[in-house]
Amino acid sequence: MLEVRNLNAFYGESHILHGIDLDLAAGESIALLGRNGAGKSTCLKSLLNADPRTEGSIRFAETPLGAQPAFARSRMGMALVPEDRRIFPMLTVAQNIEMGAFAARDGRKPYTLDEVVDLLPMVGPLLSRLGFQLSGGQQQMVAIARGLIARPRLLMLDEPAEGLAPVIVDELADTINAIRKAEGRSLIVTEQNIDFARETTDRLYLLDVGSVVFSGSWGDFDRNGDLVDRYLVL
Numbered sequence: 001m002l003e004v005r006n007l008n009a010f011y012g013e014s015h016i017l018h019g020i021d022l023d024l025a026a027g028e029s030i031a032l033l034g035r036n037g038a039g040k041s042t043c044l045k046s047l048l049n050a051d052p053r054t055e056g057s058i059r060f061a062e063t064p065l066g067a068q069p070a071f072a073r074s075r076m077g078m079a080l081v082p083e084d085r086r087i088f089p090m091l092t093v094a095q096n097i098e099m100g101a102f103a104a105r106d107g108r109k110p111y112t113l114d115e116v117v118d119l120l121p122m123v124g125p126l127l128s129r130l131g132f133q134l135s136g137g138q139q140q141m142v143a144i145a146r147g148l149i150a151r152p153r154l155l156m157l158d159e160p161a162e163g164l165a166p167v168i169v170d171e172l173a174d175t176i177n178a179i180r181k182a183e184g185r186s187l188i189v190t191e192q193n194i195d196f197a198r199e200t201t202d203r204l205y206l207l208d209v210g211s212v213v214f215s216g217s218w219g220d221f222d223r224n225g226d227l228v229d230r231y232l233v234l
């Protein structure tokens, strides 16, 4: 459902991604791992055409993506939950979530709030709270709910576990796995937390300085014992 070939990305004169190839089947979940600055967020933003200038080819849902802007890609079924979550502090949780519904695919209804709560039960009790009243873990759940309400075929989560307490991270992993099963959704999860990435994905790509330095199953990753020291430990 996603085929990326020779993706290069630039911020101004800075060449950030160098020839990334990536494949993702429908219903599959992959991790992008790498240190701070490796290019994980840039990769997700490039897929959505959200910020950097890009070169290369991306096919999504059998369609070659050309210059379509981010909103058009959202309406084709891509959703990105950004690292900084972007919760509106003075809107309620229900309003924050409903803001994502505009991106529903052409001809398809977004989920209702009740359906979102079925998929993400922990947002149910929060619906009338204001954004600024949420803890970090609650903000992350609401940001995911906002991405999910449009029924994306591909949900991209940028470092979802960052800054969250271990008990919340476990809850988040269960939530993400439940979301995956709904409608055979595909996921890309960027992470520095290896255990969390392992729990929520089928296989991984490891990025370093804007290039893929390893791709394979978690078993292959474990058999290459030096990868963690070379590319993930600071």
Ligand SMILES: Nc1ncnc2c1ncn2[C@@H]1O[C@H](COP(=O)(O)OP(=O)(O)OP(=O)(O)O)[C@@H](O)[C@H]1O
Pocket (backbone or CB within 6 Å): 011, 014, 016, 034, 035, 036, 037, 038, 039, 040, 041, 042, 043, 083, 159
């Ligand atoms: N808006 C921007 N303008 C210029 N350079 C940027 C911009 N955003 C990111 N970069 C640079 O691009 C490189 C990759 O950053 P990116 O945010 O994609 O990394 P990352 O792997 O997601 O790491 P992090 O965990 O820090 O988010 C870094 O060198 C960063 O400084």
